Amino acid sequence: MKQIVIFGSGKGSNLQNILNYFVGSCLKVRLVVSDKPNSGCLDIAKCRSIPSFFINDWESIEKKIKIIQPDLIVLAGFLKKIPKEFIENCGCPIVNIHPSLLPKFGGKGMYGKKVHQAVIDGKESKSGITIHFVNENYDEGNIIFQKEIDLWDGITVEDLEIEIHKLEKEWFPKVIQEVLGLED
Ligand code: GRF
Numbered sequence: 001m002k003q004i005v006i007f008g009s010g011k012g013s014n015l016q017n018i019l020n021y022f023v024g025s026c027l028k029v030r031l032v033v034s035d036k037p038n039s040g041c042l043d044i045a046k047c048r049s050i051p052s053f054f055i056n057d058w059e060s061i062e063k064k065i066k067i068i069q070p071d072l073i074v075l076a077g078f079l080k081k082i083p084k085e086f087i088e089n090c091g092c093p094i095v096n097i098h099p100s101l102l103p104k105f106g107g108k109g110m111y112g113k114k115v116h117q118a119v120i121d122g123k124e125s126k127s128g129i130t131i132h133f134v135n136e137n138y139d140e141g142n143i144i145f146q147k148e149i150d151l152w153d154g155i156t157v158e159d160l161e162i163e164i165h166k167l168e169k170e171w172f173p174k175v176i177q178e179v180l181g182l183e184d
Contacts, residue, residue: 018074
């Protein structure tokens with residue numbers, strides 16, 4: 001059995017998707033952490049009886065992680081920067097999903113619709129998702145996986161958001177599975 005912990009700040013649609021994908025598998029989500037008290041992630045976790053906490057200080061998070069000793073920490077829409085000390089002390093890799101083809105359109109403040117707006121303003125012909133290991137800089141760790149899509153004339157931020165969400169839902173659980181060395 002592999003154990004993961006998920007950190008999220010937003011709606012939690014990736015969390016929900018990961019939970020659905022791994023139902024009845026040998027992966028268990030042991031804990032959900034949010035830095036936002038009203039994050040959808042906390043509601044989703046509660047509905048599934050997964051321990052979940054609104055925590056804002058790294059010392060408390062680290063204590064909980066030390067007890068669980070997860071195989072992987074997954075950032076699913078987590079907006080806070082992960083401190084170097086936490087990365088070094090948590091005892092497992094950390095992966096993040098970003099809604100652009102990094103290194104383009106990443107970094108501080110680049111999340112959600114802002115990313116898609118920048119892609120459209122930049123007249124890019126492609127966008128996509130990046131799943132990467134986390135280091136102490138925003139969106140800069142080693143890339144594990146990217147999937148791209150072609151953009152079309154007149155594409156709106158909302159269109160792009162829908163397309164990117166489809167990619168996230170299809171690929172994030174599969175990449176998590178692969179990083180953990182689980183069978184398909
Ligand atoms: C996703 O689009 C992800 O790429 C980004 O934050 C968003 C989180 O959405 N890092 P949700 O909370 O999973 O619905």
